[in-house]
Amino acid sequence: MEDHRRPSSPTKQYTPSQRNDSDGPYRLLFCSSKGDKAGVMEELMKGVNTNLADYDKRTALHLASCEGCTEIVVLLLERGADVNSMDRWGRTPLSDARSFGHQEICKILEAHGGIDPMGLDFQSPCCLIDSNEVDMTEGTLIGEGAYGEVYLVKWRGTEVAAKTIRSSIASNKIVKDNFLKELALWQKLRHPNIVQFLGVLNHPDRLIFLTEYLRNGSLYDILQKKGRLDPLTAVAYALDIARGMNYLHEHKPHAIIHRDLTPRNVLQSEAGRLKVTDFGLSKIAQGKDVGYKMTGGTGSYRYMAPEVYRRESYGKSVDVFSFALIVHEMFQGGPSNRGEDPEKLADKRAYEDLRPHLPSIVYPEPVKKLLRDCWHKNPDRRPTFAEIIGQLEIIQENLQRKAITACCKCAIL
Numbered sequence: 001m002e003d004h005r006r007p008s009s010p011t012k013q014y015t016p017s018q019r020n021d022s023d024g025p026y027r028l029l030f031c032s033s034k035g036d037k038a039g040v041m042e043e044l045m046k047g048v049n050t051n052l053a054d055y056d057k058r059t060a061l062h063l064a065s066c067e068g069c070t071e072i073v074v075l076l077l078e079r080g081a082d083v084n085s086m087d088r089w090g091r092t093p094l095s096d097a098r099s100f101g102h103q104e105i106c107k108i109l110e111a112h113g114g115i116d117p118m119g120l121d122f123q124s125p126c127c128l129i130d131s132n133e134v135d136m137t138e139g140t141l142i143g144e145g146a147y148g149e150v151y152l153v154k155w156r157g158t159e160v161a162a163k164t165i166r167s168s169i170a171s172n173k174i175v176k177d178n179f180l181k182e183l184a185l186w187q188k189l190r191h192p193n194i195v196q197f198l199g200v201l202n203h204p205d206r207l208i209f210l211t212e213y214l215r216n217g218s219l220y221d222i223l224q225k226k227g228r229l230d231p232l233t234a235v236a237y238a239l240d241i242a243r244g245m246n247y248l249h250e251h252k253p254h255a256i257i258h259r260d261l262t263p264r265n266v267l268q269s270e271a272g273r274l275k276v277t278d279f280g281l282s283k284i285a286q287g288k289d290v291g292y293k294m295t296g297g298t299g300s301y302r303y304m305a306p307e308v309y310r311r312e313s314y315g316k317s318v319d320v321f322s323f324a325l326i327v328h329e330m331f332q333g334g335p336s337n338r339g340e341d342p343e344k345l346a347d348k349r350a351y352e353d354l355r356p357h358l359p360s361i362v363y364p365e366p367v368k369k370l371l372r373d374c375w376h377k378n379p380d381r382r383p384t385f386a387e388i389i390g391q392l393e394i395i396q397e398n399l400q401r402k403a404i405t406a407c408c409k410c411a412i413l
């Protein structure tokens with residue numbers, strides 16, 4: 001594994017770009033998650049906004065509700081906390097209190113007008129597959145990622161991928177519940193450029209889920225094998241990824257942000273189609289420990305948008321930034337600054353506006369423009385995937401026209 005990961009890992013050394021989660025105004029969130037009433041009071045007295053939220057739009061009330069800190073919940077509500085503030089996934093504090101079984105807090109929140117818009121989601125858990133239907137001992141190991149190993153197995157006569165989640169992650173009830181929630185969301189998604197989720201194995205002590213099997217492996221493997229792709233192939237692949245990502249970003253009622261879009265999370269079918277996988281899971285794998293944790297470092301450094309690295313608030317356009325770096329790699333045949341430490345690279349991108357080179361001999365002018373827009377330092381200036389698709393279709397048409405003209409000239413000569 002190349003590039004992992006996460007500025008907020010507890011074992012990693014402190015770098016100047018990082019903040020301590022228990023420092024500054026974010027101390028309100030930290031103390032709320034720990035049930036530290038004195039700390040919360042202190043922060044509120046300092047004038048810290050009761051509705052201060054982290055990158056995932058999670059407020060102190062979300063954290064206290066999810067951790068079962070009743071006293072803090074009461075205190076925050078008294079101090080004007082918004083009972084129905086929604087986090088990035090559309091969860092309110094009541095959604096959190098319900099999913100972690102804090103009945104008393106649920107009652108308090110309901111009495112204050114709390115609602116749970118996610119209620120419906122929780123009533124449709126993941127499709128469960130009897131573990132007897134899959135013989136894991138017969139599986140072939142095909143890869144390993146941050147969460148665990150991936151096996152090729154047979155299910156109902158079909159080859160499928162079985163993703164096993166490490167027990168260090170799955171044994172934590174909160175993390176496991178969050179994982180299952182993300183999987184419940186994934187099971188509703190259907191798109192030709194999104195890896196199809198099939199279900200969760202009903203296993204007493206292991207967390208294993210099945211997805212369709214993509215025979216050609218990841219885009220990372222393809223680039224390792226083939227190196228630079230010809231422009232028409234690169235653009236066709238870029239379109240596949242953009243279409244999958246656009247489907248996620250236009251998901252209703254809430255956009256799904258991938259946050260860890262990398263060549264390893266793009267797989268290829270036998271028919272040559274690229275499909276995006278593993279959205280939403282990176283955040284959960286990161287939060288292995290219980291309690292409040294800044295999630296700014298989610299995702300692989302090499303593809304990380306500057307605002308994520310700087311631990312600022314972020315939105316859908318972080319995926320557009322990662323997408324641009326992936327497209328750049330497809331034209332170039334591998335990552336830029338290959339030898340450089342990925343974390344240092346992310347630092348330079350975040351603080352020195354460093355971006356990969358775009359030599360004209362490799363990158364057609366419209367591709368250069370598109371990439372520059374997509375990795376723009378101002379997230380609001382980056383195009384949406386819908387706009388990217390429009391531009392790529394024009395680029396594709398022009399490249400096809402040129403290829404046909406060149407072919408005709410050859411035939412005449």
Ligand SMILES: Nc1ncnc2c1ncn2[C@@H]1O[C@H](COP(=O)(O)OP(=O)(O)OP(=O)(O)O)[C@@H](O)[C@H]1O
Binds near residue numbers: 145161163212
């Ligand atoms: N559905 C699948 N079909 C075929 N191969 C797969 C499938 N899912 C994963 N793989 C293979 O297994 C490898 C590990 O996958 P996994 O998603 O666990 O980790 P990763 O994406 O490489 O890294 P990370 O977990 O950090 O995102 C992939 O690189 C890919 O080669």
